[in-house]
Amino acid sequence: MNTKSKKWMIILIGGSILMISLLMILENRGEIFSSNKNTVYDNTEDINSELDMEENTVEEKNEPEDESTNKGDIIEDAGKDFSPGKPVEPSIEEDIPSLAEVFSDYFSIGAAIEPGHTTGLIAELYKKHVNMLVAENSMKPEAIQPTEGNFTWGAADRLVQFAKENGMELRFHTLVWHNQTPDWFFRDNEGKPMIEETDPKKREENKKLLLKRLEEHIRAVVSRYKDDIKSWDVVNEVIEPSDPDGMRNSPWYQITGTEFIETAFRTAREAGGNDIKLYINDYGTDAPAKRDYLYNLVKEMLEKGVPIDGVGHQTHIDIFSPPVSRIIESMKKFAGLGLDNIVTELDMSIYAWNNRSDYGNNIPEHIFDTQARRYQELFEAFKENKDIISAVVFWGITDKYSWLNGFPVRRTNAPLLFDRNYHAKPSFWAVIGSSEPKQ
Ligand code: GLA
Numbered sequence: 001m002n003t004k005s006k007k008w009m010i011i012l013i014g015g016s017i018l019m020i021s022l023l024m025i026l027e028n029r030g031e032i033f034s035s036n037k038n039t040v041y042d043n044t045e046d047i048n049s050e051l052d053m054e055e056n057t058v059e060e061k062n063e064p065e066d067e068s069t070n071k072g073d074i075i076e077d078a079g080k081d082f083s084p085g086k087p088v089e090p091s092i093e094e095d096i097p098s099l100a101e102v103f104s105d106y107f108s109i110g111a112a113i114e115p116g117h118t119t120g121l122i123a124e125l126y127k128k129h130v131n132m133l134v135a136e137n138s139m140k141p142e143a144i145q146p147t148e149g150n151f152t153w154g155a156a157d158r159l160v161q162f163a164k165e166n167g168m169e170l171r172f173h174t175l176v177w178h179n180q181t182p183d184w185f186f187r188d189n190e191g192k193p194m195i196e197e198t199d200p201k202k203r204e205e206n207k208k209l210l211l212k213r214l215e216e217h218i219r220a221v222v223s224r225y226k227d228d229i230k231s232w233d234v235v236n237e238v239i240e241p242s243d244p245d246g247m248r249n250s251p252w253y254q255i256t257g258t259e260f261i262e263t264a265f266r267t268a269r270e271a272g273g274n275d276i277k278l279y280i281n282d283y284g285t286d287a288p289a290k291r292d293y294l295y296n297l298v299k300e301m302l303e304k305g306v307p308i309d310g311v312g313h314q315t316h317i318d319i320f321s322p323p324v325s326r327i328i329e330s331m332k333k334f335a336g337l338g339l340d341n342i343v344t345e346l347d348m349s350i351y352a353w354n355n356r357s358d359y360g361n362n363i364p365e366h367i368f369d370t371q372a373r374r375y376q377e378l379f380e381a382f383k384e385n386k387d388i389i390s391a392v393v394f395w396g397i398t399d400k401y402s403w404l405n406g407f408p409v410r411r412t413n414a415p416l417l418f419d420r421n422y423h424a425k426p427s428f429w430a431v432i433g434s435s436e437p438k439q
Contacts, residue, residue: 100129110171115159122397131167140173160229176214245293269307302337347404356411373430402416
């Protein structure tokens with residue numbers, strides 16, 4: 001090989017080595033990229049959760065400072081305190097006004113309660129802010145008579161006792177409902193579901209049997225509590241605009257028509273006398289179609305002498321709808337029949353009714369702001385109409401235990417006036433028509 005060829009050989013070999021090295025480097029980088037890509041989802045999750053933890057710590061650290069500087073401004077305070085899982089100890093804010101006292105010239109303020117909440121810190125929250133209670137579950141048919149003739153009073157008695165000890169009124173919820181009512185009510189003596197019966201004679205017998213069971217249930221309950229409880233939900237949710245005649249097509253209705261409603265009210269009156277007040281309770285009573293079905297039913301019942309004293313408006317609303325004016329309009333309509341109105345299950349979801357999403361730990365501030373403004377508007381309207389509203393009852397007291405954390409899907413909701421640490425939210429301050437005192 002001559003010198004020229006040798007030179008070329010060296011250049012070729014050197015070039016190849018260089019090319020190969022370059023290729024290897026590039027390939028390695030590619031591997032690094034692609035492996036990053038493969039793990040990007042997991043990594044992001046890890047990083048995010050670390051960031052969340054950091055954010056929570058920072059938030060917690062800043063909190064006392066924020067509280068002392070931002071009090072008085074519901075908008076700036078909004079959204080700050082309410083993330084679930086924040087490592088802040090629940091406590092009762094002793095120095096804030098009592099809701100019940102603030103509204104003492106207007107109407108009673110109530111809240112739904114479970115027997116387990118009659119002791120401990122949460123019991124103190126009820127004692128401070130409400131002068132009326134209602135059993136969230138303990139007085140429903142399945143809780144009181146789980147099997148025929150077997151009455152279980154323990155949980156209900158505990159609530160009666162707690163209300164008495166603390167000078168609170170108690171509402172009864174509910175004598176009749178299609179949910180949380182044991183199946184035995186609707187089975188014939190052979191154990192067959194009454195709704196399946198096709199023989200007219202047997203259907204008639206079933207109807208009698210069901211109405212007899214209803215009467216026995218109501219007599220037992222009303223005689224036991226008539227001296228302790230003045231305000232009674234007699235029937236719950238019997239209207240359903242999309243069912244025939246606007247009547248909910250429940251087993252009660254399928255087996256007895258509207259007779260169960262009539263029997264329930266008459267039996268309650270007989271057992272409890274004129275001192276107890278009897279309500280027909282429903283949700284969505286502001287919606288014109290539903291309201292009018294309810295109105296027509298109640299009017300017809302009153303004309304027949306059925307003893308109905310008032311309408312319970314559940315008022316499970318959300319931060320977007322319905323308009324407050326519609327809620328009041330409906331109450332006025334029933335007042336026109338000489339009836340009382342009670343807001344029986346008030347809460348305000350932070351999600352629109354058809355939304356299934358979940359803010360988790362990050363409920364935006366503007367949501368709390370919107371909620372506060374709407375609660376304020378609602379209570380201003382209630383106050384203006386105090387003559388036709390005898391009580392406003394919340395469905396629970398703190399966001400922590402609201403049923404809306406599990407309905408319609410499991411998620412974080414914040415529909416009430418107190419947060420997960422039992423502290424007053426912007427909505428609380430909006431409701432009492434005041435701003436948080438400066439410190
Ligand atoms: C309805 C019932 C209440 C309660 C709520 C959800 O509004 O009237 O008893 O079950 O649903 O908690």
